Amino acid sequence: MAGQEFLAERFEEQRARLRAVAYRMLGSFSEADDAVQETWIKLSRADVSGVENLGAWLTTVVSRVCLDFLRSRKAKQEESLEARLPDPIVVEEGDPSHDPEHQALTTDAVGLALMIVLDTLNPAERLAFVLHDLFAVPFDTIASILDRSLAATKMMASRARRRVQSSAKPPEEDLSRQREIVSAFRAASRGGGFEALLAVLDPDVVLRADTSEGLRTLRGAADVASQAQLFGRSAPVARPVLVNGSPGFVSIVDGKLLSVLAFTVSGGRITEIHVFADPARLAALGFAA
Structure with missing residues (x-):
């Protein structure tokens, strides 16, 4: 019993990081929690007396679990056309009250634009990119997880990196500049005029709306600006938040959370709205309106 209690304590020390790895691998809080729980079950049944680095061992296990989840998801997606956005990490700016697991998710948060690109990778490429580029896991460890050669593993990570770089414009690094542009969008959508909206939108801006009816996509500044004007009039109360580390806002009507809006800003304009x-x-977000 003492051994199990000791393992449980060591596992809790790693839980936040494991959930962060699983979220970036899967883009789903519920699946990330399931992956972490399965990792605990495997640990509780394993003989780890000879393991020198338990954190690395657990990272390997949770990565293999996530890989199985991704492969299963890919098979299901081939049978279904349904698409959804990754779960957003929503926090109020300057709020220090979050638990360690939430803090681990928000530290070096990966933007939604990148998470969407990750969804286009095959499971092995996603694992190689996430573990190496986001968590600095050595390639030899990743190769053992994938049961591939070191050269093949590096090649997969390189392919994934090229896909990421070619699919997503580099986001604005200055957070205050991002806030300024998002605030200008909010003001324009509430009555600043069509031209004011076009001024802050990239000509090729993409809007993705995840509703109970599924995912809807709009492309082009004119169509997105028209939709933004309709939305701005219907959601009079907006609270600034950070969504995956970037400025956004939540819209509230009659004390109820109506929506979460996330923005990607690049080159001084909004390139993506989620x-x-x-x-x-x-x-499921548990965000208090």
Whole structure:
């Protein structure tokens, strides 16, 4: 019993990091929690008396679990056309009250634009990129997880890196500049005029709205600006937040959370807008309106 209690304590020390790894691998809080729980089950049944670095051992296990999840998901997606946005990490700016697991998720947060690109990678490429580029796991460890050669593993990570770099414009690094542009968008959508909206939108801006009816996509500044004007009039209360480390806001009507809006700013303009409006997904966020 003492041995199990000791393992449980050591596992809790690693839980936050394991959940951060699983979230970036899967883009889903519920699946990340399932992966972490399965990792604990495997640990509780394993003989780790000879393991020198338990953290690395657990990272390897949770990565293998996530790889199985990704492969299963890919098989299901081939049978279904349904697509959803990754779960957003929503926090109020300057709020220090989050638990260690939430802090681990928000530290060096990966933007939603990158998470969406990761969803286009095959499972092995995603694992190689996430573990190496985001968590600095050595390639030889990743190769053993994938059961591939070192050269093949490096090649997969390189392919994934090229896909990421070619699919997503580099985000604005200055957070205050991002806030300024998002605030200008909010003001324009509430009555600043169509031209004011076009001034802050990239000509090729993409809006993705995740609702209870599925995912809807709009492309082009004119269509997105028109939609933004309609939305701005219907959501009078907006609270600034950070969504995956970038400025966004939550819209509130009659004290109820109506939606979460996340923005990607690049080159001084908004290049992507992600809207979360599915009541079930919003409830799962646990965000107090």
